[in-house]
Amino acid sequence: MEDHVRSIRTDLALEARQLWREQTEDTAELPGVRARETERRGFQVTTVSVLDAEGEKALCKPKGEYVTLELDKLLRREENAFADCAAVLAEILRSLLGDGARRFLVVGLGNETITPDAIGPWTLESLLVTRHLKEQGYAEFENFSSVSALRCGVLGTTGLEAARLAALAAGEVKPDAVIAVDALASRDPDRLCRTVQISDTGIVPGSGVGNSRSELSRRTLGVPVIAIGVPTVVDAATLAADLARKAGVELAPEAIPATGMMVTPRDIDRGAHDAAKLVGYALDLALHPGLTVEDIDMLL
Numbered sequence: 001m002e003d004h005v006r007s008i009r010t011d012l013a014l015e016a017r018q019l020w021r022e023q024t025e026d027t028a029e030l031p032g033v034r035a036r037e038t039e040r041r042g043f044q045v046t047t048v049s050v051l052d053a054e055g056e057k058a059l060c061k062p063k064g065e066y067v068t069l070e071l072d073k074l075l076r077r078e079e080n081a082f083a084d085c086a087a088v089l090a091e092i093l094r095s096l097l098g099d100g101a102r103r104f105l106v107v108g109l110g111n112e113t114i115t116p117d118a119i120g121p122w123t124l125e126s127l128l129v130t131r132h133l134k135e136q137g138y139a140e141f142e143n144f145s146s147v148s149a150l151r152c153g154v155l156g157t158t159g160l161e162a163a164r165l166a167a168l169a170a171g172e173v174k175p176d177a178v179i180a181v182d183a184l185a186s187r188d189p190d191r192l193c194r195t196v197q198i199s200d201t202g203i204v205p206g207s208g209v210g211n212s213r214s215e216l217s218r219r220t221l222g223v224p225v226i227a228i229g230v231p232t233v234v235d236a237a238t239l240a241a242d243l244a245r246k247a248g249v250e251l252a253p254e255a256i257p258a259t260g261m262m263v264t265p266r267d268i269d270r271g272a273h274d275a276a277k278l279v280g281y282a283l284d285l286a287l288h289p290g291l292t293v294e295d296i297d298m299l300l
Contacts, residue, residue, distance in 0.1 A: 008253060009235040011184035012197055013048040013066035016059040019187065030058045040091070041084040044070040064201035067092050071194050074278070082278070083293045089196060089282035093179075096200045096226050097286070101176035103131075103146040104287055107166050107216065109182035109205045111154045116232040116264045119183040119276050123228075124149045126280025128288060128299055131173060145287045148173045152205075162205045163214035163221075170221050177224045180205075180216045181279055183272075186231035187238055189263065193271030196230055196279065203227035228283075230275040232268060236261035 008019055020030055029035065032055025035048045048066045050056055056063055069089055074081040106127055108120035131148045133141045150169045152162035170178060180203045186192060202217030202225040217225050237253040244251045265271060284296045291299075 008187055008241070009185055009238050010187040011229060012068060012186055012191070012195070012231065013050070013059060013061050013199070014046050014068045014197075015187045015191075016061060017048055020058055030055065032056070033058060040088045042073045042078075043085060043088050044072070045088070045092070046070075062201040064199055065096065066197060066199045066201070067096070069196045069198070071196065071275075071278075075194060082281075086278055086281040086285055086293060089198070089278070090285035092198050093226065093228075093282065093286035094289075096198060097177055097224070101145075101224075103173065103175045105148050105150060105166070105170055105173055105175040105178045106283060107150045107152060107162070107169075107178060107180045109152055109162055109180055109203070109216075111157070112151070115268050115272050116262070117154075117183050118272055119230045119232060119279070120181040121151050122273060122276035123181045123280045123283070124151060126277050126284070126296075126300060128284045128296065130288075143290070146173075147287055148175070161214045163216050166216050167221055170223065175223060177226060178216065178221055179226045179228065179283065181228045183233070184229035184231040185233050185235055185262070187234065187242065189234050189239065189265070191231050192234065192265050193230060193232060193268070193275050196228065196275070199227045199229075200224065201227065203229070228279055230272075230279065232272060233262040233264045236263050239263055 010016055017030065017033060017035060032052045033050055035046065038045045046068045050059055050061050050063045052063065071085060074085045108124040110117040110120040112118045112121035127149050129147055129149050130141055130144045131146045134146050150166060152165050155161060166178065182203055182205060184197065202215055204215045237256040240256045241251050241253040281293060281296055285291055
């Protein structure tokens with residue numbers, strides 16, 4: 001059972017929980033896992049808490065909090081949806097960061113020349129970077145947090161692990177917390193660019209496409225690491241297995257000859273840009289309390 005669950009590729013804790021319940025045909029809560037659903041400003045929010053080693057084994061996720069925000073209201077272009085969605089995401093971020101943190105390093109993971117992998121770098125385009133302004137003593141930025149940004153690139157173009165670059169940058173700026181933004185893999189194509197997951201467990205760059213690198217976490221960087229991810233791809237074998245199951249045919253993903261293939265929507269360019277802007281604005285609202293979306297428009 002566990003091997004089959006592990007063969008379904010997803011970075012979303014919400015989906016991992018759903019998958020376990022499907023496979024066990026059990027509607028009871030998983031041992032070591034707690035989930036709750038709420039609605040904030042018209043947006044669906046699901047929090048999955050992995051409580052202990054038993055929960056880690058069940059979901060194949062590290063112990064911690066995984067909060068999933070559904071973007072349906074935003075995608076319907078409802079009135080004030082962008083500002084409301086960014087505010088909800090900022091509230092979630094602040095709750096995970098806790099009180100007292102004023103120095104932050106935001107790391108944009110991924111390859112900005114490949115659209116499905118560009119969420120991290122593109123997010124930084126909407127980030128208010130303030131560390132240099134505060135160090136130069138500008139009075140206008142006295143009440144802002146100190147925010148630094150790092151575009152790590154990918155190992156194939158830099159020759160350096162993203163985690164190593166993040167550790168070097170963290171050693172220089174000495175942040176209270178690191179926030180890593182990356183693209184994720186989903187099991188369900190309907191979630192692509194329609195969901196944001198925020199967790200306090202750190203992240204392993206490239207894990208969504210089976211190209212895992214060194215992790216960014218409290219263990220490796222020495223400070224809390226918040227991970228923000230937007231699913232942009234579905235593993236082809238996982239998708240084929242799910243479609244076959246809906247047609248009444250049981251196939252294991254590992255039995256499908258689609259190794260290494262990923263599926264992404266045809267409108268991924270628009271979806272990735274929109275999601276990256278949303279995450280960037282939410283970071284600004286979370287890290288610089290008191291700002292509004294209109295303030296960020298002006299400052300950017």
